Amino acid sequence: MCRDPARSSGPVLPKMIAGRSRREERPIPHAARRTPQAPRAVFLAPHYDDVALSCGGTVAALADAGARPLIVTVFGGEPAGDELTDFARWQHQRWGTAAGSDTLATRRAEDQAAAAILGAGTRRLDHFDAIYRGDRYRSDEALFGPLAADELPLVERIAAEILALPELADAADATLYVPLALGNHVDHQLAYAAGRRIAAQAGAGKIGPRVLAYEDFPYAAQHPAALPERLAALAGEVGAAEIVGIGGTLERRIAAIVAYRSQLAVIFRFTDDWPATVARAAREVGGGEPAERFWPLTTGAESAILPA
Ligand SMILES: [Zn+2]
Numbered sequence: 242m243c244r245d246p247a248r249s250s251g252p253v254l255p256k257m258i259a260g261r262s263r264r265e266e267r268p269i270p271h272a273a274r275r276t277p278q279a280p281r282a283v284f285l286a287p288h289y290d291d292v293a294l295s296c297g298g299t300v301a302a303l304a305d306a307g308a309r310p311l312i313v314t315v316f317g318g319e320p321a322g323d324e325l326t327d328f329a330r331w332q333h334q335r336w337g338t339a340a341g342s343d344t345l346a347t348r349r350a351e352d353q354a355a356a357a358i359l360g361a362g363t364r365r366l367d368h369f370d371a372i373y374r375g376d377r378y379r380s381d382e383a384l385f386g387p388l389a390a391d392e393l394p395l396v397e398r399i400a401a402e403i404l405a406l407p408e409l410a411d412a413a414d415a416t417l418y419v420p421l422a423l424g425n426h427v428d429h430q431l432a433y434a435a436g437r438r439i440a441a442q443a444g445a446g447k448i449g450p451r452v453l454a455y456e457d458f459p460y461a462a463q464h465p466a467a468l469p470e471r472l473a474a475l476a477g478e479v480g481a482a483e484i485v486g487i488g489g490t491l492e493r494r495i496a497a498i499v500a501y502r503s504q505l506a507v508i509f510r511f512t513d514d515w516p517a518t519v520a521r522a523a524r525e526v527g528g529g530e531p532a533e534r535f536w537p538l539t540t541g542a543e544s545a546i547l548p549a
Pocket residue numbers: 287288291426428429
């Protein structure tokens with residue numbers, strides 16, 4: 242049954258016991274779990290599939306609670322087909338899509354299908370995916386390497402566009418979810434940095450949404466060392482993890498991921514049974530019960546990890 246979000250009260254997300262490492266996490270008693278609720282929940286997806294992959298269970302739970310979650314794809318712009326680099330063309334071949342416009346049309350149709358399964362609205366910003374931003378990132382190594390210094394102005398622009406969304410008009414009552422940027426993909430770094438900027442502004446006395454960072458999937462499952470390394474790099478920028486039980490919505494997260502057909506073979510090239518990988522990782526997060534986790538961004542501090 243859907244509840245009126247205007248009448249909802251109480252904490253947005255149940256909190257985990259602070260300071261526990263992944264291995265030490267204990268199962269969360271059912272009594273401590275609540276259906277997550279938020280008057281406005283806006284999820285930043287660097288790319289079309291990132292939110293479904295990483296925290297689709299929470300999106301679906303919020304939708305069930307009447308919170309009208311919104312997924313905003315940041316790098317959803319469409320490049321002209323004749324401007325593609327060889328690297329971008331190679332990526333399209335991996336995805337089994339053809340010219341630039343066909344690729345974007347396919348990915349947007351997949352996105353709509355996934356959002357419908359999760360019960361979320363969608364928006365997209367028209368920034369180009371890194372593979373379409375000229376010659377800066379022309380290999381997988383470059384895509385997961387340092388951010389090009391001349392792209393720093395993008396952080397401010399993306400942050401301003403997010404804050405201008407009508408869904409964040411009542412920002413003091415809203416929650417913004419951004420990627421933690423595990424795996425270091427440059428577009429994920431930019432989306433995290435935009436969230437960092439918004440959290441910093443809130444700390445400077447302006448009203449802003451609460452900002453939480455989600456665990457980028459499947460990077461987290463593929464490279465277990467990535468999480469502690471990233472958290473160490475972000476010391477002072479994020480607080481203790483908060484855990485959301487997704488026992489009732491894990492299947493919808495998996496169904497939404499299935500909707501991104503063009504991406505599955507590339508994303509899950511490290512596993513023969515990716516739904517089992519998703520379910521196992523979710524159970525590890527919740528200490529037995531499926532869960533997803535989020536790190537609140539501290540307010541006030543500017544990012545220490547961006548290039549000077
Ligand atoms: Zn991504």
